[in-house]
Amino acid sequence: MIELVRRLPFRPPLDPSNLYGHLAATAVPGVEEWADGAYRAVVPLPGGPSVVTVGLPEADAVPVRLVLGEAADEEEALRRVRRTFDLDADPLEVDAALAADPGLAPLVAAAPGRRVPGTVDPEAMVLRAVLGQQVSTAAARTHAARLVAALGAPLEAPDGGLTRVFPRAADLVAAPERVAEVVRMPASRLRTLLGVAAALADGVVDLAADPRVVRAALLALPGIGPWTADTVLMRALGDADAFLPGDLGVVAAARRLGLPDAPRALEVRSRAWSPYRAYAVQHLWATGEHAVNAVPA
DNA sequence: CACGATCCGGCTA
DNA sequence: TAGCCGTATCGTG
Known part of the structure; x- marks a missing residue:
């Protein structure tokens, strides 16, 4: 140690x-x-x-x-x-690119240097993205915690609230009935979770590949749509240009701001924010009242 | 392209 | 505790 x-x-x-x-x-x-x-x-x-x-x-x-x-x-x-x-972001360049759009300029001015949160465990993030489909962030956290408690390898030396490793994709593949026991969600989403785990375990989805390749491989799996694939690109692969035009929070924020709120129209508008659209997602989410938007007191 | 099914957890009244 | 919403996806029409 x-x-x-x-x-x-x-x-x-x-x-x-x-x-x-x-x-x-x-x-x-x-x-x-x-x-x-x-x-x-x-x-x-x-x-x-x-x-x-x-x-x-x-x-x-x-x-x-x-x-x-x-x-x-x-x-x-x-x-x-x-x-x-x-930490490797170039915030001056990002902010300048986004602030060129009058719709985003006030958001950038209010929070210069806004970053895109990533993950220390990309494989786990893929599984968590599926667990987060259509449910609140709080519910997604509950589902993930159950998976961790049931299938996560215990740490030799627990440290505070840290007691286990997030289950590997192979762990889910090896114990599908256990996954079904602990993750209470629609049957189709359970199948998606196990399918994604299998794809990760056998290399059909290779997180080390180019983001475009990863995106296509994810979208080919049943139950994985654009939201999940682009969430993985944004959070797990660090793709600064990933965008979520159909995300509930993004759409709601766009509506409040007077931006196009139909996903298709918003995607068109977002092209002006490329290659930093993931930062636009963060700015849009931040306009809402949500627990993710503030450092805990 | 619009819309309903999915059928759960969190939150509010 | 009843009922609606939640940082989706797919199949039907």
Whole structure:
């Protein structure tokens, strides 16, 4: 067990509200938590499960504490934190691109440096995206927590609320009846969950591939539509241009702002925001009253 | 393209 | 506790 403390630099500005807010509000009990003003998560790495603790941003860096199984995992652990907190973004370029649209300019001005929350565990994010179809973020969190409790490998050294590793796709494939027992949702969505798990486990969906390839592979699976595929691109692959024109929150925000709110028309308008449409999603979501939009008190 | 089924969990009254 | 909504998807007409 190796403990390391690091500071990860970023290009200011960085708006922490939706970034930390989203990660905290959707934190899955057992594998993630918000504690003492920091986001904490279990990260499956080659040398074994690790724990990352990420505090609120300072002027130009984010404080990180790593507890690793092996020192060799440091680089990968830090890479995942950078991805999760979008620390490699160029906020001046992103903000300038979005603010060129008068419809988005006020949102950018109100929250410069807004980031796109990612994930420390891309494979888990794919499964969570399916669990999040059509249900509230709170309900999605409940479903994921049940999956973790039933199928997540226990940590040798539980740490606060962090007790398990999020189940691997192969774990679901190996125990489909157990998945059906604990995840109470429509039969079609259960089939989708198991189908996605199988596709991940056998390489039909390869998260290391080009985002366009991943998107096509996901859309080919029954029960995976544009929302789920593009959520995966945005959150798990870090595709800055992923867009969710049919998302309930995005549509509602567009309507409030006087933007086109029909998904098709909104997709057309969004082309002007390319290649930073994922940031537009964040700005649009942030116009609503939702738990994901604020760092917990 | 519009619309209903899915059939659950969270939240409100 | 009844009833509606929730950061969807698919099949039908």
